Amino acid sequence: MSVFLPLITEENPSLFYALDRIGPVVIDVQRSTPFPQPPQHTFLLVDADTEVDVQGVADWLDEGVERVIVPLTWAKELIGVIPSERLIVLLDIANASAVTDSISKGVSGVLLKTRTIDFDLISSISNFFKGSDIYVLSSGGSYPSLSNIREFNRIGATFIIPDTQLTLDHTSSTHLNVTDAFIAPITSDRPDGLFPTVVCSQTGHSLGLVYSSVTSIKESITSGKGVYQSRKHGLWKKGETSGATQDVLRIRLDCDSDSLEFRVIQHGAGFCHLNRQSCFSEASGLPLLEETLQSRFESAPEGSYTKRLFDDFALLRSKIMEEADELCNANTPEDVAFEAADLLYFALTKCMANGVSILDIERALDKKAKRITRRSGNAKPQWASKPVEPSEPPPLPNAEKKATEIPPSPGPIKMRTSDLSKTTHEQRSQLLRRPVLKSEEMISKVKPIVDAVRQRGDAALLELTAKFDKAKMSSTVIFPPYAPETMQLDEEVRKAIDVAYANIRKFHEAQKSDEPLVVETMPGVVCTRFARPIARVGLYVPGGTAVLPSTALMLGIPAQVAGCKEIVLATPPRPDGSISPEVMYVAQLVGASAILKAGGAQAVAAMAYGTKTVPKVDKIFGPGNQWVTAAKMLVQNDTDALVSIDMPAGPSEVLVIADSTANPAFVAADLLSQAEHGIDSQVVLVSVDLSLEHLTAIEEEVDKQANALSRVDILRVSVAKSLIIKVKTVEEAFEFSNDYAPEHLILHLENASQRVQLVENAGSVFVGAFTPESCGDYASGTNHTLPTNGYARQFSGVNTLSFQKHITSQEITAVGLSALGPVVVTLADCEGLSAHANAVRVRLNEAAKSSV
Structure with missing residues (x-):
């Protein structure tokens, strides 16, 4: 909300453009003005008892006018036709309480006309129009004092001041200085009284942080040039000596009224004294x-x-x-x-x-x-492959259809429901299916990338990193010791990572077995199995614009605990070539021996084959998109690479089993925490004899919580293809779950801990109402790199043993060979492998001679 709104009534170009720099203006359509305001910053006031013109209002809004202020007679005709957020109703303050609910709900604001300013009455009316913007226009003739403007701001109302009462000169008994009015609610907690000011380009990209004073703000508003207050040198007219001047487009207060934002057009070399566009970095x-x-x-x-x-x-x-x-x-x-x-x-x-x-x-x-009237949106004839006819929304896709083909629905966010007792065998099989992963198609796409890195090494890696990661670098690898400035973290984030590190390490250390397995299978025959770490491992941590220290922890800690000699951590760089400090900090914690600043198939190829700078690894771990997965599968099957991978990967998935004791809000939150990963996420709720009311409560929570989350557009698609499976008993629920083999299994069940024994196939199990899957993702101690796509039937999640191989040995005495040897000879002769049999016979014959 603006500090105040000026009402334009007469020709005064310098005043008009100064007002334009600090916010919207109100223009009375009955008064012509020669100063065409940018439409997106204009409120139009219709203060006349003329015939309602619905089309005229629509035309104004289509041209970009922010909102239209109309009398009550107009509002009754426009509500339901014009979007409520674009309408403000004009009322005499004495008649405000007589407005109906349909009027108050059909507009986004109210303009109250009054002769005298009564803050108690205005506050009371504001409560009546709760949720609406309140504007006040006094017809009493005198302008409000600065304390009045502050009081309006405090109660959440905005005063409209005619431009005849405003001036660029000093405030007097008849006129209010524009800057004085604008900064009336601003407070400063600095001893020098200055206001922190963020300077941005015209597109909102930050240029730097400076300070403003009352004097500098007045100068900027009046002149339209960037003027600030130097803490050392006084008034600072930007570019006065360097020529790097600024044209001020807009000056805004923040939500707490204690700092400013200047939107400017920067001329010359740039804002920064280093001749860069921004003080924070080069432009990108x-x-x-x-x-x-x-x-x-x-x-x-x-x-x-x-x-x-x-x-x-x-x-x-x-x-x-x-x-x-x-x-x-x-x-x-x-x-x-x-x-x-x-x-x-x-x-x-x-x-x-x-x-x-x-x-x-x-x-x-x-x-x-801002347009409120829309065209059909059909393609022009020369571009349309076939006529586009309106149709019903497409049916829900089967498992073979791509997730990206599913159009978001504007209705409630709901899951599909199937009653297991009423499904055929074929239908049940369909419910267990995931989308088909076209592995061969993806492998053919990544092969040229993998081949390029294999054949041209670092040169190809640098080219592909510039192409795909948009980072141009001279080297993609960094080695320890890592620079402290690359690991500068918020202290709360550092503490959280340290707690997660301790928990995850404690759990994974418990998995390590230092004692070899020793078994005497028969007298004189001792068999042993002992563990050794995989010497060189590659850890892929998705990144780029995302920050994923949790994945670095989940992969790095078991590698560290297992004793791997070389840990190469690969993650996509940011556009400036850096790695997020959170991931850098974890890399240092887990003892990474090298960090590869590259992503996608090129990073996998570099670790699989090695380059002059990138160490070759023996096994590659980590999640990633379909390009990463395809590259991992490709290099694993290349005998020249001699590299293995952790497991196949697919979209994230969760299966929740819930009975009558389940909290609907908890269940909905658990479903959404996986559904937000992507539109191809797999989410299943198995309801155990839930009542219609209970199931409805869960669905309502899903819709309510989803609409309050930042990734609602993704949730709308992923939830729409998710499943509710209705079963009668807990046993039926686990039978379906074991067939499905989910990545994450959450148990909202009575006596949940006693039901874990029924789990046969799952990546990780979350037991009871207060065990959200998020804890396993970050810090409880278990690993979050888990088998998806039904592979929980065959694979374990990543653990300490994943980073070890087990070697067996045997030691046989002469006595032992005398008993075991004849058995081996018989089996070797049976298979026709005489050399095998001979290796035993020569020893038995020698033993026989020695005993004579």
Whole structure:
């Protein structure tokens, strides 16, 4: 909410543009103004008893007007037609309490007209219109005092001040200075009274942190230039000596009214004194691309490719169409991102050639988002492969369909339900199926990547890291000791990692057996089995923009406990070539001998074959996307690589068994904690004789909690294809679960601990109401790298023994051989392996001679 809203009534360009820098303005449509305000920052006031014009209001909003303020007679006609968040109703304060619920619920705000300011009455009306924005316009003629503005701010209301009562000069008895009004609610907790100020580019990317004073804010609002307060040198007019000036687009207060944000257009070398765009880092992503293209547009050398694109519009048009086609044909997330990046490059080249900036594009997007009338959205005839007819939403897909084909539904977020007692054998088998993983197709896609790293080593690895991870580096490997500055963490995060490390290490140390197994199978024949660590292991930790220290812990700790001599940790770098400090800290804790800054199939290939800088490993562990999984499967089957892998991998999955004692909120939360991983996540609830009311309560919790979570769009898709299986008994529930073999099995059952004995197939089991799967994912001590896709029938989750191999030995005395030897000779002769038999006979004959 703005500190105040100015009502534009007369021609005053300098005042108008100063007001434009600090927030929206109100324009009375009955008064023409020669200053066309950017539509997204405009409220239109309809204060006339004229005929209702629904189409006119829709046209204004389609043009990007923020909200329309209409009299009550208009509101009654517009509610239900115009979105409530775009409507404000104009009321006389004396009649506000007579407004019906349908009116109050059909608008997002109320503008109260009053001759006198009565804060108690306004506060009371605000409570009546709970959830709506409250605006006040006084017709009494005098402007409010600064204390009045602060009081309005305190009760959550906004005062509308006519521009005839505002000035850029000092506050007087008749006029209020714009800056004085704007900063009225700001507080500073600094002894010098300055306000922390975040300076951002026009697209919201941070440039640096400075300080502002009342004087500097006034100067910025009035002049439209970036002016700040230096703590050492006083008033600081940015770029006054360097030429790197700023045009101020907008100045905003934060939610606590104790700091400011300046949105600016930065000119010259950049904001930072190091001649960089930002004090925090070099530009990256789209801002870097825009900066580069602008530079090339101004000074690209003749003959360069970018110069050709700027000069040859036919070539540029062809490239845009080519890249759009390749994006349309891309299927995997990696391909889509790669092709979209190419398309953005050529599209922004077209924009730059026509003087269009990213800010212009964002403004166009914002304007489109504000449209309330929509076109059909069908493709033009030359692009439509076939006529598009409206149809019913497609049926739920079977197991063979891709998860990405499922359209999100606008309705409640619900699971599918099947009663196991009413399903056929074929239907039951279908319920147990996961989506088909097209391993051969993916392996064919990753093979060129793997071959490139195998044949060209580090050179290929650097090229592929730049291409896929968008990080250009001179080396992809770092070795200990790791620089302390790469591990600077929030203290709470460090403490949490330390607790998780201790718990996970304690559990995995208990799995280690230092004593060899010794068995005397018969007198004089002693057989032994002893463990040795796998010497060199590779740990793949998904990353890039994500931060996954938990996976680094789950893989690194058992490797450390097992005693592996070399631990190579591979993780995708961030665009600046760095690794997240959380993962770096864990790498140091587990004693990683090298860190490979690469992701995807190229990282797997580098660890499998080794390069000049990347140590070759003997076994590769860790989860990843389908590219990583396919690469692991490919190198495992290559005898030249001589490398094994931990297990096949698929989408995350959970199966929850719940009876009448289950808490609906707990069950829903457990289902959603897995469903949020991705749209292909597998989520199953097995309900044991639950009543309709109990099952409905769980479904309502799923919908309520999902809509409150940040990944609701993913949840809407993954939950829609998830299952509720109804069974009568606990035994039936475990029979289905054991057939399904889930990665995670959660037991919301009475006497849950006594039911664990019924588990035959599962990656990890979570017992009882207060054992959420999240604890196993992070810090309880068990490992979260688990078999998926039904492989829990054959595989264990990662554990200490996964990082060891077991060697057997035997020692036989002469007495022992005299008893065992004839048995071996008989079996060797039976198989026709005379040399085997001979190796025993020569010893038996020698023993016989010695005894004579």
